Amino acid sequence: MKYFRWLLLPFSLLYGLVVIIRNWFYDAGIFKSHKFEKPVVSVGNLDVGGAGKSPMTEYLIRLLKDNYKLATLSRGYGRKTKGYLVAALFKGMPGVPGGTVQSGLDDSHHQLADLVGDEPAQFKHKFPEITVAVCEKRVEGLKRLLPDHDLIILDDAYQHRAVEPGLSILLFDYNRINEPHFVLPAGNLREPFSGRWRSQIIVITKCPAQLSASEQVTIAERIKPLPYQSLFFSKIEYQQLEDLAGLPVDTVIDSDTTVFLLTGIANATPLIKYLNTVTTDIIHHKYPDHHPFTLKNITKLADEFKACTSQKKVIITTEKDAQRLQESWFNKDEKIPVCVIPIRTVFLNDDDHKFDQLIIDYVREY
Known part of the structure; x- marks a missing residue:
């Protein structure tokens, strides 16, 4: 693939020229x-x-x-709405632009991500006291x-x-x-x-x-x-593992743990490197950045998880990916543990x- 990209250099020159002209227009005040x-x-x-x-x-x-x-x-990349929208968390109300359902299963993550995108939804759930707009x-x-x-x-x-x-x-x-x-x-x-x-x-x-x-x-x-x-x-x-509702969990990963990693981010390599320091048994369900997870995706993951014979096993996903998940998807037949791994700069x-x-x-x- 990398050799094929060299053939695209003429298009890069054209694209770069367009961007340079555009930037010059802004710099010149045009x-x-x-x-x-x-x-x-x-x-x-x-x-x-x-x-x-x-x-x-x-x-x-x-x-x-x-x-x-x-x-x-x-x-608000990947959202299903357009225009200006302020994220809000409402309890007991139907999903409306600017608000979400916050049910006992906390499916509000998935609904808010549909309205404003996964990253703004993440900001709002982590910092409900600030204004998050798209x-x-x-x-x-x-x-x-x-x-x-x-x-x-x-x-x-x-x-x-x-x-x-x-x-x-x-x-x-x-x-x-x-x-x-x-x-x-x-x-x-x-x-x-x-x-x-x-x-x-x-x-x-x-x-x-x-x-x-x-x-x-x-x-x-x-x-x-x-x-x-x-x-x-x-x-x-x-940081310490959390559940989909953002609450700390007691799950401990060690060399005997099988990790089912679910990601829809641009680059999961740093996370995989980190997990490899504690276990090498990682089964990666990898999707494109901002992938809108479906029940079919989760059913495939859940079936593989239940079929795994490891005594210690867990599903791990990122904070951004968690915004596009519904906890109810993992509770159809039995409770399947899903952990979110927060990160900090x-x-x-x-x-x-x-x-x-x-x-x-x-x-x-x-």
Whole structure:
């Protein structure tokens, strides 16, 4: 497949030219880019696929939510609705735009994901006290949100040039740092690598916990941050297992455990590497990113799980994937244990205080 992609280089040149012209129109003011008087923080990446935007957004939420009235604004990829919508959790009400059922089985995850997308649904379930909104037209969404909020976090909006955020955080996946800097379709970049200049903060995500100083220097030489850009390195830290309702469970994984891993994310490699540190018996049910799970998918998984003769077995999925699941799917005949593995962003080199201060200083300017 990788050799076939080399044949696509002419199309990449054409695509890259179109993106460069589009960006130039915005930079020159021919296309209007809106600025706002309140702090707007953008989290994004240059390449397609997961670079850790959701855990970074959640890091920012934890940092700021106690002192500021904040909202997140996303496009709402994969949702079944259109336009501006605010996520809400209602009890005992039928599913309506902006709200969900919250039944005893907590199937509200699946219903809210249909309305706003899996990642916004994840934000709302984890942080019910904040505003979570979706809108394809981010300018419209910002105009609606800003009058009632102190700041907005834009999720996956680096290429949305109609908005000029006050602070842009650009993420690069450590596992893809050495890939050629080609745009689609021959490469994986949404825009040319030179587009990194618009960010003030660059974070290399999903790094090994023991990333050496010399390798950090090598990566910095590869990224070539500009003088005004701050470069950070971070890792993913896996948290205690939870059930689909977000409650901690006592399940312990060891070398005797058979793990049925269910994923519909862009890159499950870091999770598999982590699970391999405790067990090698992993049966991976892999689906494309944002895959809308169906009862047929889950029935296949449940049948394999019940047929497994291992004395210790468990189904594990990610937080994002859990938003697209209905717990009732796993309770048709008997209780099948489903565990969710939460993750958090942790900065290397004890740089969390430095990163936090950059964010807080920017917000306080307003």
